[in-house]
Amino acid sequence: MVNSTMVTEFLLLGSPDGANMSFLYFMVFLLTYLGTFLWNLLIVTVTTADKNLHIPMYFFLRNLSILDMCFISITVPNACVNSLTGNRAISVAGCATQIFLVIFCACVELLFLTIMAWDRYLAICQPLQYPTIMNPQFCVRMTLVSLLSSLVYAGVHTGNTFQLSFCRSNVVHQFFCDLPSLLKLSCSDTTRNKFLILLSAVVVWGGCFFLIVMSYICIFSTVLKFHSRESGKAFSTCTPHILVVSIFLSSATGVYLRQSATSDTLQDVVLSAFYTMVPPFLNPLIYSLRNKQVKEAVRRVIGIQLCSGK
Template sequence: MANATMATEFLLLASPDGWDLSFLYFTVFPITYLGTLLGNLLIVTVTTADQNLHTPMYFFLRNLSILDMCYISITVPNACVNSLTGNRAISVAGCATQIFLVIFCAYVEMLFLTIMAWDRYVAICQPLQYPLIMNPQFCVHVTLASLLSGLLYAVVHTGNTFRLSFCQSNVVHQFFCDVPSLLKLSCSDTTSNLVLLLVSAVLICGGCFLFIVMSYIHILSAVLKFPTGNSSKAFSPCTPHILVFSIFLSSGAGVYLRPSEESHTLQDMVLSTFYTMVPPFLNPLIYSLRNKQVKEAMRRIILSRITYITQ
């Protein structure tokens, strides 16, 4: 330790050994990023412009779309620029900022998806009390609570990571800075970090997972009592939500909870791509293409614009 050189910057890994991922950085990543921005911007525009969509469900969907645009912007543009310029270096401060923002957005995304499950539960299982429970004040307060607790959560994990000494290799085996990759580079005792990751994952991710599962069990039991046509209509908004949450949680757990000795760089990069890029990309697609209200709102807005232009 006395002769060790402390890391002053990190080098992000462009491609694992034996793999050429330039196709991803020059085609798949930019297309996914632009598609995510355009799709989520469309959701935000439609749910804001159409008065019929000023409901709690679309309030949370709008917030989720804004969060997704920020979430994917933390990692993908930087990875594409690094691949284009060949400059893989990132400062310690830049790495800490990236980790903080990724953890914050992932945490808030988890809470937003959980709140949306609660919204569907109240709407289907307690429809008469829905306006009282999901009132505007509650929606704003629970959103602010999610953001503030996300800031605290990100500060704790980021601070606990960068109190360590990084005096081994400075090559981060990932296309962005994340906690598991940095823990492998530390020459300090990382036991407390691993325990904190495990405890927070069990309490927060496991808690959100159980809450969503219980919500959909009650929703499904209530929907089965509806007539056939009404049951499929009532449950249709829930299907995309389950899909997005499953991808997000399973891929994130695969990166953060897998033992380091069983970790492989390519698998880590693929899983990280799934939990940082796929949910933000899928959200606008499944919520707009599968949602009749959103499609009708888009049609009304387009027709109104055409009418305005032709007059």
């Protein structure tokens, strides 16, 4: 990696409005991070402590919350430190690690959301076969497959990126290292890298999106045959997942398929912040506010803690 580049370190973007706004950016990043971490930690605690939530749907919701805590921890704490200290430097190895982990978490999140859509399809459209198919062993295997395939996916993209030469500049116009920003800095031919991003977006992201859409087409066609009360209950379990998928896919698409030549620095920062910070922040809020079982479980767990405290 060191031999393939003339750059020994990269400089991340500081506060776009100068030093006067650094503290404001620090507070925004810090509050978003703490809110995200605490909300997701609450979901993990509740889905673990409440035995009523020990079902496949909440098994993947717990995994999603753990993943979101890791996802936002990759970029935001470092951005907070940079805003306070003004030290924008990050080593080439550190930049490669950050890119690898961001891609890995994004891919795992997409696969988890796809599995959760299929889980809802089985629960609503094939309820008799649901316990047989979605058993604990199958859930664990699907989790391991998601993690291992995402490792390969992230490794391919990261390896291809750091085979390039970076000799134009070492200033990354982002608050963290990401693929589009680094491709702009390369003095090598990046056609293959851009083609790989497009191909993976079509095959992996497009394939998952297709499976999610097909799952919900089958779900809605089945739900419309129910009575009004049963259909409302089915929709209430699907709505949070639809919102989460929409937020995540729209923000990720905006980051990786935007036109580099026409996007300015501020637009890049806003899109990347939305992609890495907003979905992890909103996921637990959407699931806890829209899901009666989660809200009731939160009350039970908090009530138990209060009683034990007395």
